[in-house]
Amino acid sequence: MKILLTGSSGFLGNHLRGTTNIKRIVVRENDNCDHWDCELFTISALNGKTDWSDAFSSIDAVIHLAALAHSRASTSDDYQQVNVDGTLHLAREAALNGVKRFVFVSSIGVHGSNTFEAPLTPNSPLIPDNDYTRSKFSAEQGLKQIATETGLEVVIVRPTLVYGSNAPGNFGLLSKLIERAPFLPFGIIKNKRDFIAAQNLADLLVRCATHPNASGQVFLASEGETVSIGEFTNQIARGLNRKIIQLPIPISLFRLIGRLTGKTHLVEQLVGNLHVDNSNLKQLLDWTPPHSMEEAMSQLNKGRK
Incomplete structure (x- = not known):
């Protein structure tokens, strides 16, 4: 399985970039990637008009990390252009070029920001309440429609808070x-909250891109250890x-x-509480986090800026 990775210069992308199966990574024209030992595909911007010509040669799956995250300077139109239009255009182009699977990193925030007494499940109500989470919700809905129309295998991952050295x-x-x-x-x-280390999420995303049972599923990414x-x-x-x-x-x-x-x-x-039911990760993907919280936290001082 050969994977195209977007968002490779970000916090989580750093943990995925050297992973086995990652054949090609997408970079922006101004990214400093001279020291990266991998195959690059350069874009000028991520939006509904991005030129993806030749991006998908020999590619089986896409892991899509790139997104406009929480920013006071960004408008609802900015989130729409990047997180919705950019995502859906990428997925359509991937499907047209024979890519089999599309792994989309969404947000646990699509379930809202209230305190949740019971564990969230993939089928819990979706009530996004800010521009960022609304854009992720819209992208999810659009991807499901593309999957129906094209047969593209869409996998949606909604991570809990991601931790690790230099995490934003x-x-x-x-x-x-x-x-x-x-x-x-x-x-x-x-209180009861779920978390996931960047190393563990990176491992999970590759599993989502490669495991046959992941197709069409929604996963709430956590380590299953509520603290x-x-x-x-x-x-x-x-x-x-x-x-x-x-x-x-x-x-x-x-x-x-x-x-x-x-x-x-x-x-x-x-x-507040944010407890999720991640049982389908074990049931469908036979996935358990490779690193304990203690092991992941022991890496915090390494590579700190």
């Missing part, structure tokens, strides 16, 4: 906080060789501060 977003912020502060306020928070925010930050601290003390701050105080500061969404990402 909330994990990067937590890591910086742990490096600078000896105290954290999560001592009595007993509290206190346990998770303790693991980060051990990975960074830092000692921290967890203070016993009530969850009600967190939520009060969130309402007063207009940061309710951020607070819920820390103290």
Whole structure:
């Protein structure tokens, strides 16, 4: 199975770039890739008009990571052009050129941002509530239509929070906080959240591209080890060789501060629940994460910028 990879210069792409089966990677014209020992396909931009001529020679599957992520400077039109139009154009061109499978990295956020008491499943309601997650939802719907029309085998992966060295977003912020502060306020928070290491997600995506049972499926990507925010930050601290003390701050105080500061969404990402049912990964793909959370966290100091 020979795979075309988009988003190769990003955080997760770095973990996939040297993987067996990756035959060709897509790069932007301004990407610094002189040191990459792999076959390159260069594009000027990702949108509904990208020229994919000759991109799919000898390619069996596409893993599509490239996307416009959360950005205050981006508009709904920006998300539409990149995450929807760009994705669907790529999938159509792949199908027309004989590519068998298309693995799309979506977002767990398509299920909404509320606190979920019961585990999410692939069939849980889809209620995206911002421009980014709405674009991912729209791309999912469009890909399913393309699959129906062309026979392209679409696989949708909705990752939980992805962690690892130099990870962006909330994990990067937590890591910086742990490096600078000896105290954290999560001592009595007993929430349930799922996570996945970048190494494990990379391994899963290749399995989704190559396993016959993945065709047409939706997977909620996690390691299947639900932990509290206190346990998770303790693991980060051990990975960074830092000692921290967890203070016993009530969850009600967190939520009060969130309402007063207009940061309710951020607070819920820390103290709320986001537990997923990933059982179909084992049942259909015979996949279990190759690295434990402790093993993955032990790599945090390697390659940090």
